[in-house]
Amino acid sequence: MSAKVAAASKSQRAKGSAKGKPILKISDKTIDDLKDVFGLLADRSRLKILLALLQEGEMHVTALCDLLGYSQPAVSHHLTLMKKELVAYRRDGKHNYYHIDAEKLCHTLEQFFSASGNGQQLQMPGFCLAYKSNGSHGKKR
Numbered sequence: 001m002s003a004k005v006a007a008a009s010k011s012q013r014a015k016g017s018a019k020g021k022p023i024l025k026i027s028d029k030t031i032d033d034l035k036d037v038f039g040l041l042a043d044r045s046r047l048k049i050l051l052a053l054l055q056e057g058e059m060h061v062t063a064l065c066d067l068l069g070y071s072q073p074a075v076s077h078h079l080t081l082m083k084k085e086l087v088a089y090r091r092d093g094k095h096n097y098y099h100i101d102a103e104k105l106c107h108t109l110e111q112f113f114s115a116s117g118n119g120q121q122l123q124m125p126g127f128c129l130a131y132k133s134n135g136s137h138g139k140k141r
Contacts, residue, residue: 026115033108037085045070046078050086050100058090058099106133 041047045068052067053059059067064075079087079098085108088101113120113131121130 026112030108030111030115033085034112037105037108040082040085043078045074046082049075049078050082053087053098053100058097060095060097064098 041050048068049064052064056063056067061072061075061079064070064079065072068075079089083089085104086101087098088104089096089098091097109131110133113122116122120132121128
C-alpha cells in the first residue's frame with residue numbers, strides 16, 4: 001500500500017470516528033474493565049495466586065503463602081489489588097478467606113463475548129475461543 005493510500009485510509013477512519021459513529025460494538029466501560037483484568041493478570045505473582053485459587057478454591061492468606069512460597073505482605077498486597085476485579089473474601093474471626101469473584105469476572109467476560117458479535121465464541125484462524133456460563137455466577141457463597 002502506498003503512503004498516500006495509507007494516509008487516506010487513516011484519515012477516513014479518523015473522520016468516521018470524529019462524526020460520533022462508534023468503530024467498535026463494545027462499550028468503553030467494557031474495554032476499561034478488560035484492560036484492568038488483563039493488567040492484573042500481566043503480573044506473574046498475581047497470575048499464580050489466581051491459578052492457586054482456581055485450583056484449590058477458597059484459601060486463607062497463610063495457605064497461599066505456604067503454597068506459593070511468598071511472604072504474607074506480598075500475597076496480601078496482590079490480593080488487595082485483585083479485589084476490585086478478580087477476587088473476593090469472607091471474614092472469619094481475624095482471618096480473611098479469598099476466592100475468585102465469579103460474578104464480576106463472569107459479567108466482564110459476558111460483555112466481551114457478546115460485543116464480539118459471535119455470541120459466546122471468538123472465531124480465529126486455526127482455533128475458536130468459547131465461553132459458557134453455568135448460570136451460577138450470581139449465587140452467593
